[in-house]
Amino acid sequence: MKEFDEYISMVNNALANLKLPSQPAGLYDPIRYSLEAGGKRLRPVLTLAACQAMGKEPITAIHQAIAIEMFHNFTLLHDDVMDNADVRRGRPTVHKKWNQETAILSGDAMLTTSTMLLAIKAGDHLSEALELFNGTAMNIYEGQQYDMDFEKRMDVTVEEYMEMIRLKTSVLLGCACGMGALMADAPFETQVQFFNYGVNLGLAFQLQDDYLDTYGNPETFGKAIGGDILNDKKTWLLIMALREDKTGTLSEIIGSDIEPSEKIDRVRKIYDSLQLPDRIHELIRAYIDTAIACLDHIDMMPEARTFFIDLALKSATRKS
């Protein structure tokens, strides 16, 4: 197995060698801009690592890995238009730097390009790879739709929330892992275990994101703390607090126009009083344990197992 950073280098090299056309610049420049922004590259690394864990050179799955990264960046681009977000990874979003038409059209081109990449050297696995990829994409759109639907609702249950983040965020990590196993000719059962590992890792990852948005250190987290609270975003923390806060104070704070820093402070105090920081960490740990348990059903070298266990443990304790 390679180090995490070595896989990242492989991914960045492959993306740099993509050779997108130069014209029309209005279509292709925003794609280059999105890909150059970096990011964790977690998904393509999972694909390459799963492929290597199953005994094949990681390069075997490089096109499928960057297909998934391209797809991920497409979803960010279109989500930013839908959420009217100004900043992504410290830079203006595409629709702010260019305009909305450009953001929509470049995103469409990224989605088609991701399918093209997926097919390169897929060989006998093309049909299965497409099925996994397209099925995952549909789940992600469904998750995004539920996320938008939840904005208008105050009665979202924690079960509905977990299903939403499973669709919107987690299945793509599952797809990334399963894709690596598929490209390495692993049996279907093994692909499913890798998929489940990724989904549980993804759930833990999103819950940690919810936690960091409210409790993170602004210096390591990389963005302002409390954005979810200010937007009344239906996160695990808010949904649990709405369910358990019998005083009605929280419902009063939500939607009121209290001064921002005071709103963050007051909501956080309610979360604290319900021990939500400890409880979300218990839940994150449970998903990490479930992810790691999936690895027990996969026949692989100890160093590969260690790679995936370490990755899961790091996700649960990450600060950024």
Add this chain to the structure above:
Amino acid sequence: MKEFDEYISMVNNALANLKLPSQPAGLYDPIRYSLEAGGKRLRPVLTLAACQAMGKEPITAIHQAIAIEMFHNFTLLHDDVMDNADVRRGRPTVHKKWNQETAILSGDAMLTTSTMLLAIKAGDHLSEALELFNGTAMNIYEGQQYDMDFEKRMDVTVEEYMEMIRLKTSVLLGCACGMGALMADAPFETQVQFFNYGVNLGLAFQLQDDYLDTYGNPETFGKAIGGDILNDKKTWLLIMALREDKTGTLSEIIGSDIEPSEKIDRVRKIYDSLQLPDRIHELIRAYIDTAIACLDHIDMMPEARTFFIDLALKSATRKS
């Protein structure tokens, strides 16, 4: 060969039997709404007819046919957002009836769904079908980008315009024809001839669209006449007139805020003085002749040849 309307029925049946999920309704209802709106179904009919012309049952290519129709409707949906259009086929556009977020996300789901449909029963042709389909999609995005770029330019040449409509409109008709031939196991050379037939048909089709927008009968055309003139749209007519009108009158009219019906009237008079209506029909006829000449290189039954010749001739003289 079947009648045009019989192929349409096959397409509409297949679309009605798609069984999209019901939830989340915000994602899937707009897709159903888009597909129910109808339209000419020209592209999927071309796929089924080309498949049958090459000796296979048209049903062989039904999934590929509706994949292309789904893709076409996706492009209309996103184009309407980009153009901020209010009406499509006599009904409110998706972003007007719902909202912009819904239109973007449902469009994305239609694009992924079209790829899923393309893969169904594609068998040994999956890889080639994907390549044709995705390459065509990229051309269409490029064409849409050029179309948007042209809005800001007054020096668009007629060559640039023809290349833009080849990309934005014509290659999808080429793809539809080539796909039918591919699914019928026709040799590559035949697929290319079908593709070229479709591209030339598409060029004629778009030029006839430009003509009808300025000279059509509002009752048969189905929408208000003169929209292109009022929007200073760089059509073949306007580009040629800008090139040939040495008086400078046309440049003065463009961008000025003359009363709409007077603007239409004055621009049309300039077109008339340059004999543009006759000349665009000569050009349309030339593309139709080129399309029909492609059929000479394809070995098929006389009744199949007649079907494609009739279709081409009808496109050149259509009123709606």
